[in-house]
Amino acid sequence: MSTQWDAIIIGGGAAGLFCAGVAGQLNKRILVLDHAEVLGEKIRISGGGRCNFTNQHSSPANFLSLNPHFVKSALARYPAKDFIKLVQSYGIAYHEKHQGQLFCDHSAQDIIQMLFAECTKGKVEIRNPVSVLSIAQESGSWVVNTSTGLEKSKAVVMATGGLPVPAIGATAYALDIAKQFNLNVVEPRPGLVPLSFTADSFHHLNELAGLSLPVRISSGSKGDRYGACRFQEDLLLTHKGLSGPAVLQASNYWTEGEGIHIDWLGSVEVAGGFNCDALFNDEENRLKTAETILASVLPQRLAKAFAEQKNVLGRKWAEVSKKDRHALKELITNWSVKPAGTLGWKKAEVMLGGVDTKELDGQTMMAKSHPGLYFIGECVDVTGHLGGHNFQWAWASGFACAQAV
Ligand SMILES: Cc1cc2nc3c(=O)[nH]c(=O)nc-3n(C[C@H](O)[C@H](O)[C@H](O)COP(=O)(O)OP(=O)(O)OC[C@H]3O[C@@H](n4cnc5c(N)ncnc54)[C@H](O)[C@@H]3O)c2cc1C
Known part of the structure; x- marks a missing residue:
């Protein structure tokens, strides 16, 4: 078995990459595993290729969840203005389109590059394409069995997103892991869908x-x-x-x-x-x-x-x-x-439902019954309105988790 990691993040999309960068810069040893050839594909296709990366007015009222209060802590600790500051610090040009929605002037690729740069700053190791075969808890550690070998970690963060757009690698893996550890899953259904x-x-x-x-x-x-x-x-x-x-x-x-x-x-x-x-x-x-x-x-x-x-x-x-x-x-x-x-998962932008928030600690995103197991981003039963709120949830939940791992 190789290195002991502070956290292994499964899924290198919006929430996973952001969480990795923040935790890495807090001197945590972070490994990101993703099964896709190319990371950040949902970011690339978002907002018509210009990524509506947040909404200036994002507040708990913009989110759906069986427990609408769940988002409050994470959104308060990482509000839209903090992500906007980060975007500005990279000199990324952006504009407001409608009702506080912020889009890149040039391309969503700007946001993807920024997330990679943040991971580099935090000395995050990213491996892809790698298949994750199993996740188990063994004597206080988490053991992740992958197509390239076993990895041991103090924590595992599930950031594999939701079911929309299966053509670019969406899976229900986070929900399968939740079920494996007896966590309730709110039935998923397509959201923001024609x-x-x-x-x-x-x-x-x-x-x-x-x-x-x-x-x-x-x-x-x-x-x-x-x-x-x-x-x-x-x-x-x-x-x-x-x-x-x-x-x-x-x-x-x-x-x-x-x-x-x-x-x-x-x-x-x-x-x-x-x-x-x-x-x-x-x-x-x-x-x-x-x-x-x-x-x-x-x-x-x-x-x-x-x-x-x-x-x-x-x-x-x-x-x-x-x-x-x-x-x-x-x-x-x-x-x-x-x-x-x-029009179903092919045309949906987000997944409604997901890991039941009553199973998670709203301050850290950790499963209350399984210390060291975290769920962030779209796989959680939190869905934003149209207009940049879904990315804001990815950043805020990733940030909360990064402080905790
Ligand atoms: C067409 C479209 C446009 C959108 N536009 C916007 C927008 O403009 N603004 C906005 O706020 N939101 C938008 N969204 C929603 C937004 O993209 C998602 O809410 C956000 O990407 C969720 O982040 P995430 O990190 O949870 O998941 P993702 O970004 O989807 O990342 C999940 C990662 O996990 C990996 N993965 C999946 N299964 C496995 C597995 N079994 N093993 C290993 N890795 C795995 C995937 O390859 C992927 O890299 C859009 C969505 C779509 C489909």
Whole structure:
């Protein structure tokens, strides 16, 4: 058996590399093992190749977990501003895109190189591709059996991420190890994922593919795993249904069989203090057609499609019955549609569920029942909203663990 390590980190992605660099610089002897040919692949493809590496406004409210309080300690000890300082210290150019989301100006590769540089500073040893065959606890040490031999360590950190994008090496290994040590795992399911729709739930909007507009979207309910949500985001109409940030956010809270609800006027109301009732009851609108009235607050094509759907296309407002006006109002402020499913792990950005936080110490990420065994990053039942929060969790949980190992 070779060197005794302070910690062996399994998985050299966002959380694993960051944790390794921090712990290494605290003079810990750190070995990172990864089965992939190339490390940091999820970082490379993130944010459309520009990596939305954190969110300036990241707070516990941006995370889903069976225990929403679990993230508080780690996020408080390593907030977004600390990662931003690190990025600045490497001279990496970045910009804010939307609601505090920070992206690299050039490429996600900048973040990957920074993480490697931090590991080099901490004299971290990185080995890949290496297969991890088994992990066992033997007389106070952890023994990791790999395709290149046995390694012994004081601690093992599971940082193998979640199940999305199997094509680039995602596995359930962290969850398998959790189960091996009798830790509860919250059933994983795809998150931040496009939803699919049956043709008939959507037929009247099919011709509008390509249209994008800000809406208010809500999904889930109080009794669901992660409760209910309401977001104001951009919605994209596609040939297959609905997509864009609004749907990705809603997907985290959506349960099969339930509907999602869209207020197409969300942004209008917020922007101008818009009052739907006033528009619908205004005497001056009597002689205008239904679609003209709708088009004053909606894109013209959408206004026409809604008027058509309620059989009032071309009709003067004065001729539209109270009942039909009410139906139109419902349609544009509380449109309900039942997704048929999600596009699954291939298209998901994150995994919901994972190692149950009640098994872990929120200060250190260590399994309470197995001293020396840690879980960080996406494999834990902590999922961020869209917008850089998932990387912020990888950094914060990696930092907490690095202080402890
Ligand atoms: C397309 C896409 C875009 C995204 N964009 C963003 C974004 O812009 N902003 C954001 O905040 N989040 C984004 N995310 C989510 C983000 O990438 C993840 O939340 C983050 O990478 C999780 O970090 P991690 O270290 O836990 O896992 P990963 O970064 O996935 O790292 C896991 C590592 O473990 C290795 N591994 C897996 N199984 C084994 C095994 N059995 N043995 C050894 N090694 C193993 C893998 O090879 C990998 O290197 C995106 C995700 C996707 C899929």
